[in-house]
Amino acid sequence: xxxxxxxxxxxxxxxxxxxxxxxxxxxxxxxxxxxxxxxxxxxxxxxxxxxxxxxxxxxxxxxxxxxxxxxxxxxxxxxxxxxxxxxxxxxxxxxxxxxxxxxxxxxxxxxxxxxxxxxxxxxxxxxxxxxxxxxxxxxxxxxxxxxxxxxxxxxxxxxxxxxxxxxxxxxxxxxxxxxxxxxxxxxxxxxxxxxxxxxxxxxxxxxxxxxxxxxxxxxxxxxxxxxxxxxxxxxxxxxxxxxxxxxxxxxxxxxxxxxxxxxxxxxxxxxxxxxxxxxxxxxxxxxxxxxxxxxxxxxxxxxxxxxxxxxxxxxxxxxxxxxxxxxxxxxxxxxxxxxxxxxxxxxxxxxxxxxxxxxxxxxxxxxxxxxxxxxxxxxxxxxxxxxxxx
Amino acid sequence: xxxxxxxxxxxxxxxxxxxxxxxxxxxxxxxxxxxxxxxxxxxxxxxxxxxxxxxxxxxxxxxxxxxxxxxxxxxxxxxxxxxxxxxxxxxxxxxxxxxxxxxxxxxxxxxxxxxxxxxxxxxxxxxxxxxxxxxxxxxxxxxxxxxxxxxxxxxxxxxxxxxxxxxxxxxxxxxxxxxxxxxxxxxxxxxxxxxxxxxxxxxxxxxxxxxxxxxxxxxxxxxxxxxxxxxxxxxxxxxxxxxxxxxxxxxxxxxxxxxxxxxxxxxxxxxxxxxxxxxxxxxxxxxxxxxxxxxxxxxxxxxxxxxxxxxxxxxxxxxx
Numbered sequence: 001x002x003x004x005x006x007x008x009x010x011x012x013x014x015x016x017x018x019x020x021x022x023x024x025x026x027x028x029x030x031x032x033x034x035x036x037x038x039x040x041x042x043x044x045x046x047x048x049x050x051x052x053x054x055x056x057x058x059x060x061x062x063x064x065x066x067x068x069x070x071x072x073x074x075x076x077x078x079x080x081x082x083x084x085x086x087x088x089x090x091x092x093x094x095x096x097x098x099x100x101x102x103x104x105x106x107x108x109x110x111x112x113x114x115x116x117x118x119x120x121x122x123x124x125x126x127x128x129x130x131x132x133x134x135x136x137x138x139x140x141x142x143x144x145x146x147x148x149x150x151x152x153x154x155x156x157x158x159x160x161x162x163x164x165x166x167x168x169x170x171x172x173x174x175x176x177x178x179x180x181x182x183x184x185x186x187x188x189x190x191x192x193x194x195x196x197x198x199x200x201x202x203x204x205x206x207x208x209x210x211x212x213x214x215x216x217x218x219x220x221x222x223x224x225x226x227x228x229x230x231x232x233x234x235x236x237x238x239x240x241x242x243x244x245x246x247x248x249x250x251x252x253x254x255x256x257x258x259x260x261x262x263x264x265x266x267x268x269x270x271x272x273x274x275x276x277x278x279x280x281x282x283x284x285x286x287x288x289x290x291x292x293x294x295x296x297x298x299x300x301x302x303x304x305x306x307x308x309x310x311x312x313x314x315x316x317x318x319x320x321x322x323x324x325x326x327x328x329x330x331x332x333x334x335x336x337x338x339x340x341x342x343x344x345x346x347x348x349x350x351x352x353x354x355x356x357x358x359x360x361x362x363x364x365x366x367x368x369x370x371x372x373x374x375x376x377x378x379x380x381x382x383x384x385x386x387x388x389x390x
Numbered sequence: 391x392x393x394x395x396x397x398x399x400x401x402x403x404x405x406x407x408x409x410x411x412x413x414x415x416x417x418x419x420x421x422x423x424x425x426x427x428x429x430x431x432x433x434x435x436x437x438x439x440x441x442x443x444x445x446x447x448x449x450x451x452x453x454x455x456x457x458x459x460x461x462x463x464x465x466x467x468x469x470x471x472x473x474x475x476x477x478x479x480x481x482x483x484x485x486x487x488x489x490x491x492x493x494x495x496x497x498x499x500x501x502x503x504x505x506x507x508x509x510x511x512x513x514x515x516x517x518x519x520x521x522x523x524x525x526x527x528x529x530x531x532x533x534x535x536x537x538x539x540x541x542x543x544x545x546x547x548x549x550x551x552x553x554x555x556x557x558x559x560x561x562x563x564x565x566x567x568x569x570x571x572x573x574x575x576x577x578x579x580x581x582x583x584x585x586x587x588x589x590x591x592x593x594x595x596x597x598x599x600x601x602x603x604x605x606x607x608x609x610x611x612x613x614x615x616x617x618x619x620x621x622x623x624x625x626x627x628x629x630x631x632x633x634x635x636x637x638x639x640x641x642x643x644x645x646x647x648x649x650x651x652x653x654x655x656x657x658x659x660x661x662x663x664x665x666x667x668x669x670x671x672x673x674x675x676x677x678x679x680x681x682x683x684x685x686x687x688x689x690x691x692x693x694x695x696x697x698x699x700x701x702x703x704x705x706x707x708x709x710x
Binding site (some may be wrong): 021022024047049050052053055056058059062063064065066067068069070071072074088089092093096198200201203204205206207208209210211214294 | 427428430431433440441444446447448449451452453454455456457458459461464465466467468469470472473474475476477479481487498499501502506541
């Protein structure tokens, strides 16, 4: 059924369709609409979940961890400062292999304080062991909540998953969304049945103190789970496409890359605008293409190497800075393409929620094309930015 | 009511854990969990109890055990219990947090669970300082006490603040049950744990748990120290049920706080002036708890009795 709804509403409907057991919640802009919608569903009797009004985000993730450990399917949502406040608990949940799904509405992490879109909140927790997927529109937001539970609860993975959607650009913007039928979701996503949980009938000790003699093996196992998620993500993407008719490409998606000479790699909502720019530049005879970086953890190094093997230059869009010079996506892609001779150019834009316009994206392509022609360009470019660098 | 004889023999917190001999925390856990029984799920925040009770690949718990962090006992109990309720399982969710994890860093999380009246039992094991990190002052540290962050210096000697009144804070949440307990008073202890088990809503059991290295005391004297604490008024045994406060054990005659202090190295440096200051605080507390309407105020400021003073053996063990 098609509905014209906000990204937050789509996410809440996704959680409802997944029949989650427990939703610990705490308000933070621009995520708040999600938990408000879920509260409505629960109080109207449309959703049979324990809705817990916690007193902080740290407590949200603590309650989520304990509920998941006790065998419940757990969903929650947060943003920015809230995600930062959970930092400790993100690092606790992933190695405990608790398949929680939490949507992050990407918002600038202060200071200075602000509420608009930036990826510096979720990028800061990319080494916590949580899987991360960045979505482009409200449909993908809903669909990825459903897929995330499948990925998270897969016995080959058992890791928490964080679908990330651009604050306000998606969270508060209405778009037509095809809401799946409950019975289709039920057959796609079976009930959560963990092998180990807090259960007096079969007592287990979870989260026990671990000396140096053992902790390294545990880290390697968590790494192994992140790695095996790659295969699972592709499988589930294909199965979802068969059942629901929407194929997101898996770890990455590509557009007009077959014969592209220059590529731009994007994340989140900027992808939609970039797709139009690609069409426009193609009409002008420029062989450009687009790679949508969907999963940031696990990082799709192999997929990127394959997709970018034929191009003369790669532009990388980043919506946050990691203070080593460029953005996190730039850094990771450089690492992924190590050994390939293709120049990689970073394009920083949209930071703090500033609009990323068609003109800026054309500029990103122009600079990248120059690099592809062997001309000297700045490796790191701040777009639509005033003033001096220092 | 369950009696000591009727307590199940099986220890759900088994022998072989690595707590110090005489540890008040280990004794409290072992006895509480025996009363609470098998259908219990436990959360323990960062504390000695995590280390001595569960160090991989060993573990002393025969009931489900969970640990993640320090400041989140209340929230973890809320989440755990929500899962059990959703799945229709009858399980008692119980937290064992220290004073640091309750008075200080975990106060917000505990307050959240209390205010929501979540159906869990929160147990605070109060040994009056951060013992797991090596004896640092917490909001539960008494006046005058030495800790590594309230050292006995040339200018300042020991902790300058009085112990936070946690009981009043917890009870102010209008929860169904708050009680103070001591392992020196086992009948009262068992009765309160059993009572808490059979009440619905947020229940808080506040246990007084001597720490051998932190209090610099004789490991054979754990029970005696708790008894002395109650006799002096440093610890009071009471319960607040649905807002009604009831004294559950009243010592016959108030004993001087000096008797209690002299059993522990952490107070040994205290000046007469500081002891008097603490005695005045204890007297106020005593009268607030025990004085009946119209009765005269009580205050015991007698000098120490000879047999309560520091023994030679004790001096050998812990130094002057």
